[in-house]
Structures are given as structure tokens and as C-alpha cells.
Amino acid sequence: MKILVPVKRVVDTNVKIRVKADGTGVDLANVKMSMNPFDEIAVEEALRLKEAGKATEVVVVSIGTDKSAETLRTGLAMGADRAILVKTDAASVEPLAVAKLLKAVIANEAPGLVILGKQAIDDDSNQTGQMLAALLGWPQATFASKVALGDSSVDVTREVDGGLETLRLKLPAIVTTDLRLNEPRYASLPNIMKAKKKPLDETSPETLGVDASPRLTVLKTVEPTGRTAGVKLGTVDELVAKLKQAGVL
Amino acid sequence: MATLILAEHDDAHLNEATAKTLTAALALGQPVDVLVAGQNAKAVADAAAQLTGVRSVLLADGESLANRRAEPLADLIVSLAGQYDAIVVPGTSTGKNVAPRVAALLDVMQISEITKVVSPDTFERPIYAGNAIETVQSSDKTRVITVRIAAFPAAAAGGNAPVETIAAPGDSGLSSFVGADLSVSDRPELASAKVIVSGGRALGSAEKFQEVIAPLADQLKAAIGASRAAVDSGYAPNDWQVGQTGKVVAPDLYIAIGISGAIQHLAGMKDSKVIVAINKDGDAPIFQVADYGLVDDLFTVVPALTKALAN
Numbered sequence: 001m002k003i004l005v006p007v008k009r010v011v012d013t014n015v016k017i018r019v020k021a022d023g024t025g026v027d028l029a030n031v032k033m034s035m036n037p038f039d040e041i042a043v044e045e046a047l048r049l050k051e052a053g054k055a056t057e058v059v060v061v062s063i064g065t066d067k068s069a070e071t072l073r074t075g076l077a078m079g080a081d082r083a084i085l086v087k088t089d090a091a092s093v094e095p096l097a098v099a100k101l102l103k104a105v106i107a108n109e110a111p112g113l114v115i116l117g118k119q120a121i122d123d124d125s126n127q128t129g130q131m132l133a134a135l136l137g138w139p140q141a142t143f144a145s146k147v148a149l150g151d152s153s154v155d156v157t158r159e160v161d162g163g164l165e166t167l168r169l170k171l172p173a174i175v176t177t178d179l180r181l182n183e184p185r186y187a188s189l190p191n192i193m194k195a196k197k198k199p200l201d202e203t204s205p206e207t208l209g210v211d212a213s214p215r216l217t218v219l220k221t222v223e224p225t226g227r228t229a230g231v232k233l234g235t236v237d238e239l240v241a242k243l244k245q246a247g248v249l
Numbered sequence: 250m251a252t253l254i255l256a257e258h259d260d261a262h263l264n265e266a267t268a269k270t271l272t273a274a275l276a277l278g279q280p281v282d283v284l285v286a287g288q289n290a291k292a293v294a295d296a297a298a299q300l301t302g303v304r305s306v307l308l309a310d311g312e313s314l315a316n317r318r319a320e321p322l323a324d325l326i327v328s329l330a331g332q333y334d335a336i337v338v339p340g341t342s343t344g345k346n347v348a349p350r351v352a353a354l355l356d357v358m359q360i361s362e363i364t365k366v367v368s369p370d371t372f373e374r375p376i377y378a379g380n381a382i383e384t385v386q387s388s389d390k391t392r393v394i395t396v397r398i399a400a401f402p403a404a405a406a407g408g409n410a411p412v413e414t415i416a417a418p419g420d421s422g423l424s425s426f427v428g429a430d431l432s433v434s435d436r437p438e439l440a441s442a443k444v445i446v447s448g449g450r451a452l453g454s455a456e457k458f459q460e461v462i463a464p465l466a467d468q469l470k471a472a473i474g475a476s477r478a479a480v481d482s483g484y485a486p487n488d489w490q491v492g493q494t495g496k497v498v499a500p501d502l503y504i505a506i507g508i509s510g511a512i513q514h515l516a517g518m519k520d521s522k523v524i525v526a527i528n529k530d531g532d533a534p535i536f537q538v539a540d541y542g543l544v545d546d547l548f549t550v551v552p553a554l555t556k557a558l559a560n
């Protein structure tokens with residue numbers, strides 16, 4: 001079985017982002033970019049399924065500018081077999097359009113399982129996997145913390161508000177990853193070298209016949225109203241007194 | 250036209266997230282209907298009917314809806330969508346799971362986790378773990394929206410809306426429910442608690458976490474939260490995680506104990522009214538958002554605080 005893993009290039013999770021003063025967005029000039037952390041977990045899960053003999057091929061896909069090729073190379077260096085770049089010039093592509101593009105890629109690739117991240121840490125949308133499942137008419141299991149792949153179905157344990165729940169999905173299916181599914185590997189230097197020779201195909205929304213134009217208009221982007229640091233107190237009794245004063249006890 | 254909201258519940262009780270979602274939905278300025286989808290969920294529908302501002306409650310009751318799996322639930326919502334120009338869903342794990350499926354089936358772009366209604370087609374929502382706030386305008390015919398629960402007050406009780414029963418959808422059989430392992434607790438729910446006591450990696454073990462955090466939480470009738478590090482290390486269950494990828498909370502009082510204050514954690518609690526930090530490192534970033542801080546060893550300070558509150 002082939003597993004497809006969509007990966008997004010995002011601002012590295014350790015970067016403290018800055019909002020542009022004129023309200024036009026977040027300043028991404030010279031900022032470190034990485035693979036979305038949930039997507040690293042998705043790649044890792046796919047590789048483990050392949051290593052366990054349950055999958056035959058792992059294909060990573062990214063939608064973005066030529067820079068997204070770097071993110072795909074990271075996936076290849078982790079161990080994915082092939083990569084597909086859906087190249088656009090757009091600064092960002094909305095989840096609905098990403099889902100439509102992925103659907104078109106899936107029509108060519110016919111994977112048995114697609115593993116996505118549960119959310120991209122830049123737009124924090126948490127939509128793409130669910131949308132893709134809807135467009136394909138496939139079952140979905142979001143926020144996965146455990147994946148047990150069988151021949152014609154997959155059992156997925158999900159992190160939900162009250163704890164955990166397990167669903168069984170008929171294949172082909174969509175899974176999105178939560179943080180505790182696994183700990184992604186680092187790519188070794190030899191594997192980074194090998195990844196340079198692995199196939200990376202390029203296509204475009206036009207070739208795939210998908211209209212990727214946005215539906216939402218961002219009117220402005222601002223910094224949240226910040227909190228200011230309060231006071232450090234010397235004793236527990238002072239703290240209790242302050243909390244009483246503040247009316248929260 | 251009108252707005253449809255999805256009720257959050259467990260077939261027995263209406264969750265407060267519903268009343269908060271209702272507040273956001275009413276700000277769109279149209280009549281609001283509430284969809285209760287479940288199995289044997291009549292009591293939930295009756296409770297929803299009492300929320301002020303509800304026009305009517307639609308009760309879809311059947312086996313396919315028992316665990317609110319995304320496939321039948323999305324089909325149900327889509328079958329009703331023609332009568333509504335906005336579908337507003339709580340940003341709970343159930344809501345986040347189903348709403349994008351509905352949006353894609355309607356060919357519209359969802360607006361995730363709104364924190365403010367600016368106008369019926371324009372909303373504020375946090376991005377980058379809450380480090381930026383975006384104002385977005387939708388051009389879609391139907392708006393599918395999820396609501397950041399902590400950002401809206403609960404609508405009051407006092408209404409008396411009619412409850413109409415509608416057919417439950419069939420089941421495509423694409424997915425099935427295997428089982429659940431849900432935490433049972435007498436404590437208030439994290440998402441709606443007025444006071445939260447939260448523990449981090451510094452607690453060091455599940456036993457110490459219980460031994461130090463629970464008595465303080467008992468004393469304050471508080472819910473218990475945790476950092477990701479505490480959950481990953483197995484000190485606390487996953488549904489206690491507060492943060493960008495856990496629960497977003499805004500209680501009156503949030504006490505962060507042995508938590509450094511990574512941006513991903515702050516994303517989940519920095520809108521709390523009063524924040525207290527207890528950390529032995531005076532430079533920990535948590536102090537930049539804390540109203541009151543104690544720079545000290547938690548293993549001495551927290552028991553002392555628990556004792557002081559008992560007196």
C-alpha cells in the first residue's frame with residue numbers, strides 16, 4: 001500500500017514571529033522555516049508503517065513556492081521514497097484549495113492511506129485533512145495518537161476533549177496526527193545526501209485543473225493586546241492577600 | 250436567513266460550550282436554531298431549548314449519531330444547510346472534527362476559531378499560536394465558522410424554544426466506533442472552570458503531580474491543567490493539556506506551577522483574568538504574563554499555599 005503525506009513549509013516553531021507595523025501580515029523575511037511539526041510526525045508514522053512491512057511506498061507532497069522543495073527534501077531525507085511539489089506563486093494557499101489540489105494528486109497516485117498533520121502552526125486552521133476526506137468521500141480520523149493498520153481497515157485512537165476514543169475506518173482513509181503519535185527521527189547526514197538523488201516531481205494547480213483562488217480576504221493582521229509582567233511576591237501570605245484583593249478567591 | 254449552531258453534548262448533558270457558541274452566533278444578527286445530534290439525547294434538546302435567544306431546537310436522534318462520528322454528522326448538517334447562511338460550531342474536538350468536512354461538502358472556506366464577530370461576514374481569529382490576530386472577511390455564500398469557546402461568555406438560560414424532531418441520517422459504514430477511554434472526574438471541566446491549577450515538567454512524576462497539585466485544586470474547587478511536557482511524560486492525561494494544540498482556557502484564576510511558559514503553552518492561557526506563576530527560575534518566560542509570581546521551589550511553596558488557603 002502507498003501512503004501519501006502532505007507536508008507544509010512553515011515558520012519554525014521556535015521563532016517568535018513579528019507582526020508588520022502596517023498591519024499587512026507577519027514578517028517572514030529572513031525567518032527560519034521548517035516542516036510543520038505535525039507533518040514530521042505524519043512522515044514518521046508513514047515510515048514506521050513501511051518499516052513494519054505494512055506499506056510499500058511513502059510519497060510526500062507539498063503545495064507552495066519552489067522553497068517548499070526544501071521541505072520535501074527533508075521528508076526524503078527522513079526516508080520518504082518520492083516527492084511531489086505542486087508549485088504556486090501564491091504567498092499562501094487556503095486549506096480548501098490545498099484539499100482540492102491534494103484530491104487531484106490522489107487521483108493520480110491512488111494511495112491507501114493519507115496522513116496529514118492536524119494543524120499547520122502558522123494558520124492554525126485545523127481543516128485540510130477533514131476537507132480532503134469530505135472531497136474524496138473517505139472516512140477520517142483526526143488527532144491520532146495511535147494508528148494500527150490492517151489490510152482493509154485502520155484503527156485509530158484519537159485525542160478528544162474528554163480523553164481518548166478509537167475508530168475503525170475502511171481504507172482508503174484520512175488520518176491527521178496529534179503530538180503524541182510518535183517522536184519523529186532526525187535525518188542523518190548520509191540520508192540527507194541520498195535524498196538529493198530521490199525523485200521530486202513538479203506539477204501546478206493549472207496542470208491539475210484546480211482553481212486555488214482564495215475565498216477569505218485578510219483585512220488586517222495585528223499583535224494581540226499584550227499582558228505586562230506583574231509583581232514578584234516574597235511569601236505565600238502576600239500572594240493570598242493579593243488574590244483576595246483581586247477578588248478571585 | 251438564519252444561523253444554525255451545533256450543540257456540544259454527551260447525549261446526557263448539554264455542554265456549556267453550546268451557550269458560548271450561541272453568544273457568538275447571536276452576534277451575526279439572525280435567528281439561531283440549535284442542532285442536537287445524538288442518541289437518546291432528548292434531555293439535551295430540552296436543555297438547549299432553555300437558552301435565551303434560541304428560535305428552535307432541531308433534535309436528530311439515532312444510532313448513526315451516537316458518537317458523533319464525522320461522516321454521518323457532516324451529512325446531517327449539510328442536509329440542513331440550505332436553510333441557513335451561517336453554520337456555527339463550537340471549537341471542541343467534535344466541532345473541529347466535523348466542521349471542515351461540512352465546509353468542504355458545501356465548497357466554502359471555513360473560518361476557524363473566531364474570537365470576535367466584527368460583522369456578519371468579518372471575524373477576528375488568532376494565528377501563529379495567538380501571536381497575531383487576523384481580521385478576515387468571507388465571500389462564501391454560506392459561512393462555516395468554529396468558535397474559540399474561551400473567547401465568548403455563555404448565553405443565559407431563560408428561553409423556551411420549541412423542539413422539533415428531524416430524521417437521523419443513515420450510516421455509510423465508512424467508519425465505526427470501537428471504544429473510548431474517557432476521564433471521569435468530580436472536578437469542574439477544564440474548558441469552563443473558573444479556577445485552574447496547572448502543573449508542568451517540574452513535578453517530575455505522576456505521583457508527585459497528584460500529591461502536590463490535587464490538594465491545591467481541591468482547596469480552590471479548581472480544574473487541573475498541564476503543560477505538554479507533563480502530559481508527554483505521563484504525569485497527566487492528554488485531555489488536561491493547555492496550549493496551542495491542547496485546550497484554550499480563560500479562567501478567572503490560572504496558577505502555573507513548574508511551567509516555563511513556552512509560547513505554545515501561553516497560547517492556551519494568556520487570556521486568563523489573573524495569572525499566578527510559581528517557578529524557581531526568576532527568568533522563566535511565564536513571569537512575563539503573570540500578574541503575581543513566586544520565585545521558589547514548588548515542592549515547598551505549593552503545600553504552603555494549600556495550607557494558607559485552608560485557614
Ligand SMILES: Cc1cc2nc3c(=O)[nH]c(=O)nc-3n(C[C@H](O)[C@H](O)[C@H](O)COP(=O)(O)OP(=O)(O)OC[C@H]3O[C@@H](n4cnc5c(N)ncnc54)[C@H](O)[C@@H]3O)c2cc1C
Nearest residue numbers: 449450451476477478492493494495507509514529530547
Ligand atoms: C507544535 C508544538 C505544539 C505544542 N503545543 C503545546 C501545548 O499545547 N501546550 C504546552 O504546554 N506545550 C506545547 N508545546 C511544547 C512547548 O514548546 C514546551 O516544550 C512545553 O510547554 C514545556 O513544558 P513545561 O513548561 O512543563 O516544561 P519546561 O519547559 O521544562 O519547564 C519546566 C519549568 O519548571 C521549573 N522548575 C523546575 N523545577 C522546579 C521546582 N522544584 N520548583 C519550581 N519550578 C521548577 C523550571 O525552572 C522550568 O521553568 C508544543 C510544542 C510544539 C513544537
Ligand SMILES: Nc1ncnc2c1ncn2[C@@H]1O[C@H](COP(=O)(O)O)[C@@H](O)[C@H]1O
Nearest residue numbers: 006007063116117119120125126127128
Ligand atoms: N500547503 C500545503 N502543502 C502540503 N500540505 C499542507 C499544506 N497546507 C496544509 N497541509 C496539510 O494539512 C495539515 C493541516 O493544515 P491546516 O488545515 O492548514 O491547519 C498540515 O499539517 C499538512 O499536513
